[in-house]
Amino acid sequence: MNHTAVLARIRDWPVRAFRRDPQKLVVLSIAALIAYLSLSPTLMLFYGSFLSKPLGVPGEFTLSYYLAAYSDPLTYQLLINSFVFAGGSALLSTVLGTVLGWIAVRTNAPFRRFFELTAVIPNIFPPLMLAVSWAILLNPRVGLINLFLKNLFGLEQAPLNIYSMTGMIFVEGLITTPLAFLIISAGLYSMDPSLEESARVAGSGNLGVAWRVTFPVVRPALLAAATLNFVRAIESFDTPAIIALPARIEVFTTKLYRETIGAYPPNYNLAATYAVLLLVIAMFFVYLYRRLTVRSERYVTVTGRGYRPNIIDLGPWRYVASGVAALILFLIVVLPFAVLLYTSLVQYVHVPGEKTPGLLTLEHYHFNLTDSRTYRALQTSVFLAVVGATLCMLLAAVTSYITAKTKTAGRGIIEGLTFIPWAFPGAALAIGLLWTYVYIPLPIYGTIWILMIGYITRFLPYGLRSMTSTIVQIHDELEDASKTCGAGFLATFRRVLLPLMRPGFIAGWIILATIYLREFSTSVFLYSPGAEPLGPLLYNFYADGYFGPMSSLAVIVSLISVLLIMAARRIGKVGGQFEGG
């Protein structure tokens, strides 16, 4: 073979490889993309954790940050507090999300569609804002609920105190319930109720069916929700900042913030060092999750035999179910939203009373609707939400297929890679991205695309969990049948798998779009002058004490989110297709 022929063979290799085994090429491309997205900022941070000076400043190799971080006994004491906080809130959110999901998706409880639509609303509020709302409701001195209870029962002391570990768990649990609900409801949508019917025929009651059939089938989704919410609580800064500080409770991120991001000057080398521990914790939970769901065949329910899920008739209990769902939604949606609505309509926050009518105003809405910066922020964030969530979910769909349905070597590594940037606090990841793109000579730094890359990198695990919990329930026989009929990998993926993944895809898209619409901690470092997204705008309103404009903007954003969710559900036709089976 001559020289030219060799070169031609090398040049044509990708085409030939694709023709011969398109699946392998897709796997390799996805692996490369995910490795790039997650490793580039992470490696920059890791590299920085071993340097005595920030990147760009001459320094030397050092282990001093690791010694400082991990030789301090306080690190471990606070880690115990963090585990209590994160474990409690993950448990609470998973229980609430499961109950709400089951009632809204699988029963004939009245108003279930309304419950389903409203359950995701809190997801669009910055967690900080929800924590502030609960502080307004449950603070011991002038908390609105406490005042109400004191008046009702003639109490001397406030019966409830948000400034405690229980208060922190309660607030964080409620903040993360919508995420648990979305993941679990996607799993519930995808399951085949013929299993439940069989159990019922065999004599099980509704609760027995739920416990023996429904629960094991949706276990991957439950574990996914609990894992994500646990890790989210471990790395949470906002709830501890609002609730733990007045209570003088310290958690791991309190120390991390104090010594790194909030230090003078901030020390991101040390932040990366601490983030390693968060990373190890996140990785452990990924491992645990994979161990518990490795026998995914056990949960396979969507098969070629028929796919007609139906809903469970609860009889007269359906009203009780509606009452329970309404109570949960009252806690996660109505109360915090009522506080936001109230603060958006008064000149300043006060205990409602005689002076309230004189303080009512629409000026905050007028401010938002006539402010050009608000319009620009809305444009930027809606673009990031729609395009970013779609791109991220496409990536998540292919990735979850690789990790859950193929025997490709290293699929665990691919899944693990997606969790790496997510285990870092948002601010630390943003610094990693900043360091990466400020040094890489690509026209990304200073544009909206750095935000897009940041969002996709950080929140890919959310999309992935949602997709994986759906995809493990799809039996291989459908894919095999498609291939037997002559369809290639891409045709099978597009025409068989993607439609079946639709519930998970739409659920994930909704999670991501609502998060992207108000994302703050990554955005604040990366947005360019003139392209401020809604998250930093909302946070800056809060930080500057502009409570009214912040609340009115949050109300406006929540309406936009509801529109986005409705559009997504219409496009995905989630809900209607499964009814009446």
Place this chain on the structure above:
Amino acid sequence: MDTVKNRNLTCLLLALLGLVFFSRPLQAQPVNVEAAKKEGKVVVYGAVPPQSMDVINKPFEKKFGVRVEYWRASSTKVMDRALTEFRAGRPGFDVVEGNRGVQLIMKKDGLFTKYVPPSSEKFPDQFKEKDSLITPWRFLPISILYNTDLVKGADIPKRFEDLLAPKWKKNISIPDPSRHTTTAQFLQELEKIMGSKWMEFVKALAKQGPHMVESLASVPNVIIRGEAHVGITYVKYVKQYKGPTDYVMLDKFLADPNYMSLSAKAANPNAGRLYMEYVMSSDGQKAIAGEGEFVLYPGVNPDIRDAEKVAARTIFMESPTEEEFKKLREDFRKIFFGK
């Protein structure tokens, strides 16, 4: 021999003259308005809320036809971004605004070039920086704020020590000094008011069980909604926050000065100079004072009761070194979080 002596003497005289000439503070530099207009835009990184900066930015854009791109974050985040970009050789900013501490760090890293806006020549001499690399333009005095619906007459504290009375137990709001830099700096600088007793005061304040929050900006909201009746924070918030608050007229006010500086690698240096000059001008200073900010232009005060008295009683806080800050925060953590 005499010729050599004379030559040495001449050299010495010339050197002395040169020393005298070059050691003088840099004179104000005129601004090339046409060149600024040609550049068309100025990129500013700052810590002032955009809605406050709009009173400067919008008239500036209208007057000169130069667009202002304003990126806002906390002083430390502004520094992070500016330093990262500068070290990578891709500075996206022309002008940086922030408190003294972060400006000194950026100055040390060589981010700024010398520039004295002509209008800043009118500022009081004691506030001028000798090296002309950073220019002060506003300051933020700290006092006790209280809820005027809940605290009246003789109950209103008159000095910081009054906060140690039993009636204020669990009723004071302050930022957590173990995480909030300016609060840590403020507590240490109380030495300028209380002398060596400042640390005793800090320990007694911690025993009062204050309602701690993340920053000085969070304190007024806690006071307005009545979770705490008094708090320590910036005087300017009585103007900037809606609600029943007033501040205590102290004998001395500690203040955090803020500065503006021109990037050494500005893409729009003329627009940057023009912007800084406009901010320091009578128009710019009056506009931002209208937003409740204390400024340095003679005779310009914010629309706050007795603002001129506050300005006259103000002492600028010194910035501790990085090591001093670290030690302070560790000490304050033990004091405020110790069981």
